[in-house]
Amino acid sequence: MNKINLYKFSLKNCPRPMRNLVFQFGQRQTGQRQTGQRQALPLRFCAFCLFLSISLHGQTTQLTLSEVVEMAKNQSISARQASTTKETKYWEYRTFLSNYKPQLTLSGNLPAFSRSFIEVRQPDGTIQFQPIRNNNSSLNLSLSQSIAATGGSIYATSQLQRFDDFDRKNTLYNGTPFAVGYLQPLLRFNSFKWDKKIEPLKFNESQQTYIESLEQIALRASGLFFDLLLAQVNLQIAETNLTNTQNILKVANEKYELGKNTRNEILQLQLELLKARKAVGVSKRDLEVASLNLKAYIGLQAEGKIELQTPVQPAALTLSSERAIEQAFANRSDAIAFGRRTLEAERAVAKAKGDNGLNATLTATLGFSNRGITVPELYRKPQDQQTVELQLDIPILDWGRSKSRTKTAEAQRQLTQYTVEQDKQNFQQEIYTQVTLFEMLRDQLSLTVQADSIASEKYRIAQDRYVLGNLSITDLSISFTEKDQAKRDYIYALRDYWGAYYKLRQLTLYDFETESKLK
Known part of the structure; x- marks a missing residue:
C-alpha cells in the first residue's frame, strides 16, 4: 500500500469524532517540520492515522439527526438510485435536443455484389435467363436540419454510385455532386412543435x-x-x-x-x-x-x-x-405535471385530427448530377437536376373511423382536464x-x-x-x-x-x- 492509499485508508476508517483531531495533528506537524523532514513526515502522519483507526475500532459513533439525514442523502442506496434516475432523464433530454440540431449522415452499400440468373425478355417475346455477375456500390453523405415550426426538414446531399460488370469488364460511375432539397408534410400532425x-x-x-x-x-x-x-x-x-x-x-x-x-x-x-x-x-x-x-x-x-x-x-x-x-x-x-398532462391531452387531439384528414408530403430537390467512367468525370460540367414530388393520401370511406378517433381524443382531453x-x-x-x-x-x-x-x-x-x-x-x-x-x-x-x-x-x-x- 503506497503512502497516499495508506492515508486515505486511515482517514476512511478513523471514527468521525476523531477526524478533526487527526487534521489538527497534521496541521501542527506541517508547521513544525524542517526541510530535511519533508519526505519522512507523510508516512509518520499516515501511520498515526492508521493507529487511531485501529485503536478506536469498534468505538461508539455519535450522530445527530442532521448528520444522519445528510449521510442518507449522500451515500444511501436510495440516493444513488435517485441520482441515476436523474442522470437518465438528463440524457433523454439531451436526445430530444439533438433532434433539433443538424444531422450529418453517411450511408451506403459497400459492397453490393450479385451473382445470379435474371429474367431477360427476348425480342420475339420469349424469356431467357442470363447469368450476371456485378457489383453496384453506393455512398450518400447528407446533412439535414429539422424545422420545428413547420414540421418539415431541409437537407443537402452528395451521392456517388459505382457499377462493376465483371462479365464484360466494364465500370461505370453515377453521382450527384451536390443537391439541396426540402421535405414538407402538408396538413399533417407536427410532432416537432x-x-x-x-x-x-x-x-x-x-x-x-x-x-x-x-x-x-x-x-x-x-x-x-x-x-x-x-x-x-x-x-x-x-x-x-x-x-x-x-x-x-x-x-x-x-x-x-x-x-x-x-x-x-x-x-x-x-x-x-x-x-x-x-x-x-x-x-x-x-x-x-x-x-x-x-x-x-x-x-x-x-x-x-x-x-x-x-x-x-x-x-x-x-x-x-x-x-x-x-x-x-x-x-x-x-x-x-399539471401543465404537462394538459398539453399531452391537447397533443393527442391534434394528432387525431392531423392523421384523419388529407395527408400530403411535398418534396423538392435542386442540384447537379452526372455520369462517367471515372470519378473525376462526374465533377466536369455536371448536368442540372430537379425533382418535385407531391404524395397524397386521401381517406374516402373509413366508416366513421376518423371521426371516432377525434371524438375519443377530445373526450380524453376533457377527462384529463x-x-x-x-x-x-x-x-x-x-x-x-x-x-x-x-x-x-x-x-x-x-x-x-x-x-x-x-x-x-x-x-x-x-x-x-x-x-x-x-x-x-x-x-x-x-x-x-x-x-x-x-x-x-x-x-x-x-x-x-x-x-x-x-x-x-x-x-x-x-x-x-x-x-x-x-x-
Whole structure:
C-alpha cells in the first residue's frame, strides 16, 4: 500500500469524532517540520492515522439527526438510485435536443455484389435467363436540419454510385455532386412543435422529482433515527429501572428485617426486579435491530455502536398555509405535471385530427448530377437536376373511423382536464392539512416536555417517600410507569414533529428555516 492509499485508508476508517483531531495533528506537524523532514513526515502522519483507526475500532459513533439525514442523502442506496434516475432523464433530454440540431449522415452499400440468373425478355417475346455477375456500390453523405415550426426538414446531399460488370469488364460511375432539397408534410400532425412544448416540462419535472426523492430519503432516515433513539432511550430506562429496583429491594429487605413492611411487598419488588431484567434484555435486542436498520439505510460501514443525540426542542417556525401552497406550486414536480398532462391531452387531439384528414408530403430537390467512367468525370460540367414530388393520401370511406378517433381524443382531453382540477384540489388540501398538523404537533411537543419534567420529579419524590416509609409499593410502581411513559411520549412527540417537518419540506421543496428553495 503506497503512502497516499495508506492515508486515505486511515482517514476512511478513523471514527468521525476523531477526524478533526487527526487534521489538527497534521496541521501542527506541517508547521513544525524542517526541510530535511519533508519526505519522512507523510508516512509518520499516515501511520498515526492508521493507529487511531485501529485503536478506536469498534468505538461508539455519535450522530445527530442532521448528520444522519445528510449521510442518507449522500451515500444511501436510495440516493444513488435517485441520482441515476436523474442522470437518465438528463440524457433523454439531451436526445430530444439533438433532434433539433443538424444531422450529418453517411450511408451506403459497400459492397453490393450479385451473382445470379435474371429474367431477360427476348425480342420475339420469349424469356431467357442470363447469368450476371456485378457489383453496384453506393455512398450518400447528407446533412439535414429539422424545422420545428413547420414540421418539415431541409437537407443537402452528395451521392456517388459505382457499377462493376465483371462479365464484360466494364465500370461505370453515377453521382450527384451536390443537391439541396426540402421535405414538407402538408396538413399533417407536427410532432416537432408539440415535443418542443412538452419535453422541457418533462425535464424540469424530473429535476424536481430528484429533489423530492432526496426529501423522501430524509423523511425515511429521520424515522429510522427515532426508531434507534427510542430503542436507546428504552434501554436507558430499563437499565435505570433495574438499578433503582435493586436499590429499593435492598432497602425493602432492611425494612423487612426490622418488621416495617410485609412479605408481600418483598415479593412484589422481586417480581419488579425480574421484569426489569427482562426489559433490559428486550431493549438490547431492539437496540441492535434498530442500529442495523439505520446503518444499512444510510450506508454507514463503520463497526461499533451508534449513540444518537436527542434533538433539542426546535425553535418555533411561523408558517402559513398560503405561503406553503404558493411554494409548492412553484417548486413541486406535480405542479409542473399539471401543465404537462394538459398539453399531452391537447397533443393527442391534434394528432387525431392531423392523421384523419388529407395527408400530403411535398418534396423538392435542386442540384447537379452526372455520369462517367471515372470519378473525376462526374465533377466536369455536371448536368442540372430537379425533382418535385407531391404524395397524397386521401381517406374516402373509413366508416366513421376518423371521426371516432377525434371524438375519443377530445373526450380524453376533457377527462384529463377534470382529473387535473381534482388533483390540484387534493394537492392544496394535502399541504393545508400538513401545515395544520405541523402546528398541532409543535404545540403537543411543548406540552410533552412539561409532562416529562413533571413525571421525573414526581418519581424522585415517590422514591424518597418510599424509603421514608410513607408510600406504598403500588404507588411507587405507578410513578415508575408514569415516568417511563412520559419519557417515551417525549421521544414520540419529537419523532412526530420532525417527521411532519420533513414531510412539509417534501411537499413544498422549501426550507422554512432559511426561507429558501431546496436544490
